[in-house]
Amino acid sequence: MLESFATSDGVIDCRIERPASLTTSARALVLAVDLRVSTTSLHARRQLKAVLKDAVVEARRYGQFAHFIVVYAAGKMDDARLDSVAAGLAVRVHASLERELGESADVVLLDVTACTAPEQLTRRLAAHIQRPAGAASDTALKWRDVEHNSIAAAATSDYC
DSSP states (O other), X not given: OTHHHHTSTTOOOTTSOOOHHHHTTOSEEEEEEEXXXXXXXXXXXXXXXXXXXXXXXXXXXXXXXXXXXXXXXXXXXXXXXXXXXXXXXXXXXXXXXXXXXXXXXEEXXXXXXXXXXXXXXXXXXXXXXXXXXXXXXXXXXXHHHHSSSOHHHHHHHHHO
């Protein structure tokens, strides 16, 4: 699903070795996490926490960026505990990045378990990355929230 986004114009896939100069001026860091292989709901939550902890450390290498987006797919369509963990992680990661980088970066965790339209996901992510930081400071969303709305609009309604 994220392959189409990774190959879009303006996206550097950091899974491939790149010279540091290409990746130090990133506008956004987009991380994909596959939780479908987790054997239990508890394992999925722990895996998401561990990946995000490592990602925050890795984010320091990239300097200033406006968006930190985590796209994940879970095994179960609705796991309220995972949703709650994602929301808490969004707040903590936002605070951590703000402290460490000295600037605000939007932190979005997006559950794409129900996504069947990778092209639409690509458009939503690309459109959000073009926006300045501040439209979605720390939010956890599900695909149904952004299927027919921008990430910024969904984040705004998440706060209301």
